[in-house]
Amino acid sequence: MIETILTWLASLVILVISKTGYLGITVLMALESACIPIPSEIIMPFSGFLVFEGQFIFWQVVVWGAIGNLIGSIIAYGVGFYGGRPIIERYGKYILISRQDLDLADNWFNKYGQSTVFFSRLLPIVRTFISLPAGISRMNFKKFSSYTFVGCFFWAFVLTYAGVIMGENWHDIEIYFKKFQWVIGGLIILGIVWWVWRHFNHKNIDFKS
Numbered sequence: 001m002i003e004t005i006l007t008w009l010a011s012l013v014i015l016v017i018s019k020t021g022y023l024g025i026t027v028l029m030a031l032e033s034a035c036i037p038i039p040s041e042i043i044m045p046f047s048g049f050l051v052f053e054g055q056f057i058f059w060q061v062v063v064w065g066a067i068g069n070l071i072g073s074i075i076a077y078g079v080g081f082y083g084g085r086p087i088i089e090r091y092g093k094y095i096l097i098s099r100q101d102l103d104l105a106d107n108w109f110n111k112y113g114q115s116t117v118f119f120s121r122l123l124p125i126v127r128t129f130i131s132l133p134a135g136i137s138r139m140n141f142k143k144f145s146s147y148t149f150v151g152c153f154f155w156a157f158v159l160t161y162a163g164v165i166m167g168e169n170w171h172d173i174e175i176y177f178k179k180f181q182w183v184i185g186g187l188i189i190l191g192i193v194w195w196v197w198r199h200f201n202h203k204n205i206d207f208k209s
Helices: 002-020 022-033 040-052 058-095 099-120 131-136 141-202
Strands: none
Touching: 002 022, 002 040, 022 040, 022 058, 022 141, 040 058, 040 141, 058 131, 058 141, 099 131, 099 141, 131 141
């Protein structure tokens, strides 16, 4: 089932980029950063392959990919900033999130937001969703945008360059990223298990009914 979905996504990505060029790269990368899991591990290496074929210019691919990521990240940030916290304050008890947790998240982003946003852009899965909690915690928008663009630029550069180097075998890059995604996914699952245990163990859900 998962393989079928990934194959379909890959075909969609290839079709969109082949038909719309740089605009397609920008839109797809924006969707990825707006919490829609369209893998940049397909978007950028394939675009790098088209650079290898002489259809695209390397630096334009990288820049438009990073700009797309920034646009999508700003959208997700805005959703978190304007609507996320009130919704979580009201319904957070159903997913085991308390006001104390929100305060901890706020403090974390105030202290480490820059490095968190930057390094999260280099991690599969995490990079897709980091903008929403940054918005909920109301991280400084200028810092958020700056570190997001720098991190996304680096990510786009690496994946595009890998696609150029791999040439016609660009799709082989997916194998390595899938292994990395399994590791990240496993860590996220462990984190969720710890989160549930922590809340039930300490019984500190403090929302108003």
